[in-house]
Amino acid sequence: MSATLRRIVITGFMAAGKTSVATALANRLGCRMIDLDYIITERERRSVPALINDEGVARFREAEGRALRVVLEMGRARVIALGGGAWTVAENRSLIAEHDCFTVWLDTPFEVCWQRITESEEARPLATERETAERLFHERRSIYALAQLHIPAGDDKSIEDLAAEIIRALSA
Ligand code: S3P
Numbered sequence: 001m002s003a004t005l006r007r008i009v010i011t012g013f014m015a016a017g018k019t020s021v022a023t024a025l026a027n028r029l030g031c032r033m034i035d036l037d038y039i040i041t042e043r044e045r046r047s048v049p050a051l052i053n054d055e056g057v058a059r060f061r062e063a064e065g066r067a068l069r070v071v072l073e074m075g076r077a078r079v080i081a082l083g084g085g086a087w088t089v090a091e092n093r094s095l096i097a098e099h100d101c102f103t104v105w106l107d108t109p110f111e112v113c114w115q116r117i118t119e120s121e122e123a124r125p126l127a128t129e130r131e132t133a134e135r136l137f138h139e140r141r142s143i144y145a146l147a148q149l150h151i152p153a154g155d156d157k158s159i160e161d162l163a164a165e166i167i168r169a170l171s172a
Contacts (some may be wrong), residue, residue: 006100006101007094009080010081011084012105012108015112016108039071054098114134
């Protein structure tokens with residue numbers, strides 16, 4: 001299948017800008033976008049931080065995996081923004097590959113992510129302390145690098161620049 005018609009899955013660290021870039025991308029492509037954390041919240045009737053705090057990370061990952069399967073099997077959205085940990089689960093990566101999605105790693109520097117995390121109103125239970133977040137950031141890089149397209153995403157690039165860069169790569 002031509003890359004331009006494939007579904008696009010965006011991964012990257014917490015606060016990398018996945019949802020914003022996915023939204024801009026979907027607008028440019030004239031298609032629907034889905035944020036996996038939003039689907040989890042709808043399905044579980046609780047916010048992601050509440051789910052993690054109430055049930056623990058392992059149960060959250062199970063709910064995340066189920067939600068991902070539903071999103072991929074529904075097939076209605078062409079652009080999917082993952083939560084930062086979804087891609088780190090091997091079963092999720094296999095599922096995404098089975099659905100022939102084009103995968104993008106939005107590689108935003110830690111300092112940018114951390115500043116956004118601390119300024120955001122959104123709670124991120126897995127990044128409450130800088131040291132833990134930074135360790136997770138470095139541990140996950142080699143896994144994010146398994147995505148098909150690597151997009152360095154520093155503060156010097158706007159959301160629109162990043163969406164345009166992904167579209168150029170898709171059409172190349
Ligand atoms: C997580 C990232 C969060 C959310 C949850 C766990 C992670 O999403 O899914 O708090 O493990 O990186 P964002 O990447 O949108 O912050």
